Structures are given as C-alpha cells and as structure tokens.
Amino acid sequence: MKEILDAIQSQDSTAADFAALSIPESYRAVTVHKDEAEMFSGVASRDKDPRKSLHIEDVPVPELGPGEALVAVMASSVNYNSVWTSIFEPVSTFGFLERYGKLSDLSKRHDLPYHVIGSDLAGVVLRTGPGVNAWNPGDEVVAHCLSVELESSDGHNDTMLDPEQRIWGFETNFGGLAEIALVKSNQLMPKPKHLSWEEAASPGLVNSTAYRQLVSRNGAGMKQGDNVLIWGASGGLGSYATQFALAGGANPICVVSSDQKAEICRKMGASAIIDRNAEGYKFWKDEHNQDPREWKRFGKRIRELTGGEDVDIVFEHPGRETFGASVYVTRKGGTIVTCASTSGYNHEYDNRYLWMSLKRIIGSHFANYREAWEANRLIAKGKIHPTLSKVYSLEDTGQAAYDVHRNLHQGKVGVLALAPREGLGVRDTELREQHIDAINRFRNV
Template identity: 80%
Template sequence: MQNILDAILAGDTTAEDFAALDLPETYRAVTVHKDEVDMFEGLESRDKDPRKSLHLDDVPLPELGPGEAYVAVMASAINYNTVWTSIFEPVSTFGFLERYGRLSPLAKRHDLPYHVVGSDLAGVVLKTGPGVHSWQPGTEVVAHCLSVELEHPDGHGDTMLDPEQRIWGFETNFGGLAQIALVKANQLMPKPAHLTWEEAASPGLVNCTAYRQLVSKNGGDMKQGDNVLIWGASGGLGGFATQYALNGGATPICVVSNDEKAEICRSMGAELIINRSEEGYRFWKDERTQDPREWKRFGAKIRELTGGEDIDIVFEHPGRETFGASVYVTRKGGTITTCASTSGFMHEYDNRYLWMNLKRIISSHFANYRESWEANRLIAKGRIHPTLSRTYALDEVGQAALDVHQNAHQGKVGVLCLAPEEGLGVRDEEMRAQHIDAINRFRGV
C-alpha cells in the first residue's frame, strides 16, 4: 500500500502512473465475522459493544468487474448503519450478502464469511473495469452509497426504486472503512477541492439522505417560507437538514437536547430552537402509552416560536420516540418525511390527526445518483458544509462506532484510512479560507 500512498501524497502523479501502480493482493479493512452473529445474544441493544465485533483484518482484493472501480480510501466515516451492522440489529447483514450473492456470478463475490463495512469514502481512483469511461486513475473522488443494477424498468424513473437497490457497505461487501474499496463507477463524484480527505468523506450518506428527504421532489419538496421541524438539528442528519432549510429560504425549528447543541444551531443561522432538556417533554407515559397532552404542549411551543404557525414539513428520523408528536404538530395538509428510526422502528401515532387533516407521511431512503450529485455539488460550492466533529484512526473504528451507538458524538465522526494524518488533501486553499469557520463549526464538540 505504501507505493499507492506515496503516489497520492506526491500530488503530481499522472493518470498513467496511477494506472501502472501494482495493486496489493490484500488490504486492511474493518470487518464483522459471520461466525460471530450470535455473540451479543441476550443483551439489550445499549449493552452491545461494537469494539468486540468490529475487526481490522487483512482481506483479499476482490475481482474488479465491469462498470466498477477500485478506490484508494484516504478517509471514511461512521454511520448508524455501521453501528447496526456491528451489533447485528435489526438483522445480521450476512443475509443481505447471501441474497445479493444469488443474483449473479459477479454478485457472488459479496457473499463471504466476513463483511467489509462502511458507506462513505474520499479517495483516489486506482483502476476501473470494462465499460467505465468517465473516471480515470488518479481522479480524486467521493462516493455515494447507492448500489443499483438497473436491469428492471422500475429503476429508470428513480433509481432508488430499482428492485436491486442496495446500500453499499451495508447491504453489499467491500465498503469504505478500508484501505481500498470496490464501488460501482456510478457511485463516484468529484471530491470537493477545498476540503481535507476526512472532511470530504464525512457528508456522503447523511448529506445525500437529508437532501432527498427534505429538498427533493421525492421527499419534502421544501419551498421558501416553509416551517421545518428538525429533530436532532445539530446531529449527523439534522445538521445537514438545518443547513438545507436555511439555504433554501425555509425556517428551521430546531429540536436539540442541550445548550451546546443549541449553540451549534445558532451558529448555523437558526433562530427558533427547542431544548428538550429544558422543556422536559415526555411523549410516552410508559413503553406502551403515549401522552397526547405532551404533543399539545409541544405544539404550543412551536406556535409560540413561529408566531402562531404550524409545521409544514417534519424532518423525522428518531422514529418511535417522536413520531406521534410529529404527526400531531404538522399543519393540515403538511408532510412528515421519515427515515432511519434510530429510537425504534415500530412507530405509533393517532391516525385521526393524519387522515382528518390530510397530512402525508413520505418515506425517504438515501438518494438517487442525481440527488447525491446535487448534494455533493452544494458541498463543493461551499453552500453546505461538513459536520465533522472528530476523526479516528482505522484501528479505532470500534471505539468510533461505540461513540455513535451511545450518542456520545456530535455531527459526523470521521476515520482516517490511508491518510497518515488529518488536514491533507486540500486543493483550493483560497476557497477553504472563505469557509473555514463553517467547516470547523462542529470540531471538538
């Protein structure tokens, strides 16, 4: 791997020189093991420790297929799907790999007794397979995590509707928490030139997800003047949703859990903030019973902040804990967009407030290539900024995943893969200087 890293760090290596590099037979990668899927049996989710299940292994370099690319991964990031993979919830990801492996002889590569995880990357193209024309060795890239086959008509209006749609590094193998990743070439996008490797890697999954869920016509279709309720407004998803609301002329109503997170929202330009710790909302009386009085109290607080207006769009991702309140506070004819469900997948709400007031629930899952490209373009133009708060080494991924699992992090947590240190990879220092405060907004929080 050293010759690859040297070529990247040199800064003047030609495409021909990159193409001529010898690729290793094995590379270092973060994995979970199929023979350990029962290791946490009997434990509550909160007690499952990713440090025990995530391994740093030497794995064979997979065969490169048509339409694919090897990418030298300089940096990656932690997402909740890596946490779910590491604790084998809600199901083991090896079922995904087995099903994918039955699709074709080429897909069979993914069905292995280990799973290389990770759904973000920033790095350099090393080699491309037959049929790839747009990406040359040596090109600096980021990757979105949508993997599709597009052999079925359903995927050609919106690729997220492809029956063979998968999330790379979660439902496929050879993900980004590694020295080398295998991706489809149509996952690649240009690396923003003013960002470091770790900063460029961190937006990927959450930035594209937030764009589709809130901005795209496939999600909330947000417009100027909309009141947008954003749960976890300074977090991995919410931090981008807050930026998109502000950038698009909407008014974010930011829900946070402490003063520090409230201050982050204010630094982004948000003014209407609800601190759940101060307000003491308890939407559930017990595990089975919600409290509509708390929904009403929450709605009254929103109207107090907005001057009597209700919510046009709810950016919903906590799930079970908040969903009843989200449906209640949305205006007549308004929209609840939902993904993730980090507090639980079994949502409950009072359907009277939905059906009689013509509200809509829209499901949203990651983003198609066009939406991902637009989201990355806004990063590259300095309109939207990374939310990176801390970066770990590749051999510390277990601890990084535990921090995310325990919500002991803020924004996004990055991981250095081949990059030997933070701060490398910036190609446009002038643009970086213009946005340095926004880029560093989440640092050290």
C-alpha cells in the same frame, strides 16, 4: 500500499502513473464476522458494544468487474448503519450478502464469512473495470452509497426504486472503512477541492439522505418560507437538514437534547430551538402508552417560536419515540417525511390527526445518483459544509461506532484510512479560507 500513498501525495503523479501502480493482494479493513452474528444474543441494544464485534484485519482485494472501480480510501466515516452492522440489528447483514450473492456469478464475491463495512469514502481511483469511461486512475473522488443493477424498468425513473437497490457497505461487501474499496462507477462523484480527505468523506450518506428527504420532489419538496421541524438538529442527518432549510429560505425549528447542541444550531444560523431535555418533553407515559398532552404542549411551544404557525414539514428519523408527536404538530396539509427509526421502527400515531387534516407521511431512503450529485455539488461550492466533529484512526473504528451508538458525538465522526494525518488533500485553499469557520464549526465539540 506505500507506493499508492506516495503517488497520491505527490503533486507530479499522472493518470498513467496511477494506472501503472501494482494493486496489492490484500488490504486492511474493518470487518464483522459471520460466526459472531449471535455474540450479543440476549443483550439489550444499548449495551451491545461495537468495540467487541468490529475487527481490523487484512482481506483479499476483490475481483474488479464491469462498471466498477477500485478506490484507494484516504478517509471514511461512521454512519448509523455501521452501528447497526456492528450490533447485528435489526438483522445480521450477512443475510443481505447471502441474497446478493445469489443474484449473479459476479455478485457471489460479496457472500463471504466477513463483511467489510462502511458507506462513505474520499479517495483516489486506482483501477476501473470494462465499460467505465467517465473516471480514470488518479481521479480524486467521493462515493455515495447507492448500489443498483438497473436491469428492471422500475429503476429508470428513480434509481432508488430499482428492485436490486442496495446500500453499499451495508447490504453489499467491500465498503469504505478500509484502505481499498470496491464501488460501482456510478457511485463516484468529484471530491470537493477545498476540503481535506476526512472532511470530504463525512457528508456523503447523510448529506444526500437529507437532500432527498427535505429538498427533492421525491421527498418533502421544501420551499421558501416553510417551517421545518428538525429532530436531532445537530446530529449527522439533522445538521445537514438545518443547513438545507437555512440555505433554501425555510425556517428550521431545531430540536436538540442539550444546550451545547443548541449552541451548534445557533452557530449554523438557526434561531428557533427547542431543548427537549431542558423543557422536559416525555411523549410516552410508559412503554405502551403515549401522552397526547405532551404533543399539545410541544405544538404550543413550536407556535411560540413561529409566530403562531404550525410546521409545514417534519424531518423525522428518531421513529417510535417521536412519531406520534410529529404527526400531531404538523399543519393541516403538511408533510411528515421519515428516513429512519433510530429509537424503534414500530411507530404509533393517532390517525385522526393524519386523515382529518389531510397530512402526508412520505418514506425516504438515501438518494438517487442525481440527488447525491446535487448534494455533493452544494458541498463543492461551499454552500453546505461538513459537520465533522472528531476523527479516529482505522484501528479505533470500534470506538468511533461505540460513540455514535451511545450518542456521544456531534455531527459526523471521521475515520482516517490511508491518510497518515488530518488536513491533507486540500487543493483549493482560497475557497477553503472563505469558509474555514463553517468547515470547523463542529470540530472538537
């Protein structure tokens, strides 16, 4: 690994130099173990501790197949799917690996008693398999997390509809929280040159997800002037949705849970902000009954911030806790677009407010390659910025996942893999200097 790192850090290394590097037999990775899948049985979700289930260990380098690439991972990040994997909710990911392993002789590699997790990376291509022409050893890349087979016609209009669509590092093995990752070549995208490794690694999953959910015609199809309600507007997903709304001429109404988070939204340029804790919104009377009076109070507050208008789009991801309110406050003919259910996936809402007002609920899941590429392009052009707040070592990934699980973070948290320290990998210092305040907006918050 030292020779690989030396080549990456040298300014004189060529594609031939990288192609000549020896690939080690093993590498360090963050894993969960199949024989520990029941370790949190009977424990409340909130009390499940990723620090107990996530391991750092040496694992064998996987066989490289057609259309694939081995990437030296300089940095990665923690997403909520990393938390789900670590606490074995809503199901153990080993079921995903078992099913994938039955697909083909090549996919059997993924069905192992350990799962290398992680759905983001920034790094350097080491090897490519047969049939890969667009990428070469030495290319500096980031990876999006859509893994597809595309043997069915269903996936050829929108690859997210491929029956064999999976999220890399969550529903497949050999993810990005490691020193080496195995990806399909059509997951690769150019690393933004003005960002460090850890900055470049942090947007991938959440930036692409927010782009499809809010901007793409596969999602809400946001337009100029739209009022967009964004739950968790300073978080991993919401911070990108807020930026897309502002960059696209829409009006974000940012819902946050503290004044500190409200201040982050103001620094991004948002002015319509609701601190749901300070204003005491409780959408549920108890575990089984929602409170429509709170929906109405929430809707009134939104109209105070929009000059009397209801929201055109709700950017939903909390799920059960907020979904009834989201459906209620959306304008007639408006759209609720949802990509997750971090507070519970059994949603309840009053359907009268949906059908009588001609509203739409759209399900949105990650992004296809084109959407991910466009989202990354906006990062590379300095139009959208990383929301990295804190960086951990690979050894401290358990703590990073714990902090995300307990909502102790802002924006995204990064993880250094091969990179020996923060701040490395910047190739375009001029563009970086133009946007340095925005790049650092979330740091150490």
